[in-house]
Amino acid sequence: xxxxxxxxxxxxxxxxxxxxPLYLKRGAEFGGADGRAEEAISEVRPGYKxxxxxxxxxxxxxxxxxxxxxxxxxxxxFVFYYLGYVKGRQRRE
Amino acid sequence: MKRHLYETxxxxxxxxxxxxxxxxxxxxxxGFLPLKWCVFWYxxxxxxxxxxxxxxxxxxxxxxxxxxxLGLAGAFTFVLSALKLPSVTGSCSHPTGLGLGAVLFGPAxxxxxxxxxxxxxxxxxAHGGLSTLGANAFSMAVVxxxxxxxxxxxxLGLRLPAAVAVxxxxxxxxxxxxxxxxxxxxxxxxxxxSILAPLAKFMGIFAVTQVPLAVSEGLLTVVVFNxxxxxxxxxxxxxxALPREVKANARGT
Numbered sequence: 001x002x003x004x005x006x007x008x009x010x011x012x013x014x015x016x017x018x019x020x021p022l023y024l025k026r027g028a029e030f031g032g033a034d035g036r037a038e039e040a041i042s043e044v045r046p047g048y049k050x051x052x053x054x055x056x057x058x059x060x061x062x063x064x065x066x067x068x069x070x071x072x073x074x075x076x077x078f079v080f081y082y083l084g085y086v087k088g089r090q091r092r093e
Numbered sequence: 094m095k096r097h098l099y100e101t102x103x104x105x106x107x108x109x110x111x112x113x114x115x116x117x118x119x120x121x122x123x124g125f126l127p128l129k130w131c132v133f134w135y136x137x138x139x140x141x142x143x144x145x146x147x148x149x150x151x152x153x154x155x156x157x158x159x160x161x162x163l164g165l166a167g168a169f170t171f172v173l174s175a176l177k178l179p180s181v182t183g184s185c186s187h188p189t190g191l192g193l194g195a196v197l198f199g200p201a202x203x204x205x206x207x208x209x210x211x212x213x214x215x216x217x218x219a220h221g222g223l224s225t226l227g228a229n230a231f232s233m234a235v236v237x238x239x240x241x242x243x244x245x246x247x248x249l250g251l252r253l254p255a256a257v258a259v260x261x262x263x264x265x266x267x268x269x270x271x272x273x274x275x276x277x278x279x280x281x282x283x284x285x286x287s288i289l290a291p292l293a294k295f296m297g298i299f300a301v302t303q304v305p306l307a308v309s310e311g312l313l314t315v316v317v318f319n320x321x322x323x324x325x326x327x328x329x330x331x332x333x334a335l336p337r338e339v340k341a342n343a344r345g346t
Contacts, residue, residue: 003319003323006319007316007319007320010313011316013312014313017305017308017309017312018178018179018309020181021179021180021181021183021305022179024181025181025182025183028183028184029183029184030179030183030184030185031184031185032177032184032186033184033185033186033299033302034120034121034122034220035184036184037121037122037125037295037298037299038125040294040298041125041278041282043294044282044284044290044291044294045282048125048282049124050122050123050124050125051124051127051128051224052123052124052222052224053123053124054123054219054222055216056216056217056219057218058217058218058219067217067218068175068177071172071175072171072172072175074168074171075168075169075170075171075172075175076168077168078165078168079165079168079169079172079317082162082165082168083320083324085161086321086324086325087324089324
């Protein structure tokens, strides 16, 4: 069970790392860093125009977050299926 | 029957890549890299992909247990790249999740998985882009995993505990991915013939944002690695992903 305790402490640390910026930077936009890079490019090279555009974009923020939730759910379902499987296998042996 | 199950699951894990990662993926946007740089980074990345495909064949083929573990490495990347996390700069970015697989299977294998993720990000979520795919694959799927693997092996060589080596490998791999992105942008957009000023600017955006996220990625990678070392030891030994002392202990108990 020592592994369980160590992991619990590390997960707690991750929560602290994720939550503290919300407090430290109250009122910030928390947009994507790539959006800010676009701005930076137009400062460094005014007039730069992207020479091609994405073939398809999600029609709305809602659709985007749907895809995003599906992605996280699909990934974690396999991660935990695997961990449950190997844990059960070890018990059987 | 059982074998079928493994294979189905491995396919499912790969199918998971078909779903696009999120909007705030921190990659170079479609059309934002001049054509000559797009070609250059495609050319640099290509050999790593060939190496990766050969490496997947050699390591995983014929062993359904390892196929399933490869599925786990892919699924972990998938989850982590879905986590858009706030950072101390007041903007968001996400971890890459490639360090775990790099530590387990070697870096070239993750070059392939990482590139697959990027292709679907570009196609379905308008993130990154097909023109910038070579550059983004180089930073995320080549630099990230190779740094993670190198740091992990290096620290194990210094006889540091596996958990410390995994943490440092995953965190540095994540961080240097975004340093590379900054460098790629600075090379493409020098100011007055120098890349230093733009480099500082892009580093301020990408790299600084990434610092707390890289620490989070390191921690999460160790969490999963610990569980694998406990429950999946035989697979990890087959891949010789564990330090020698740990292996000896395992046999002793």
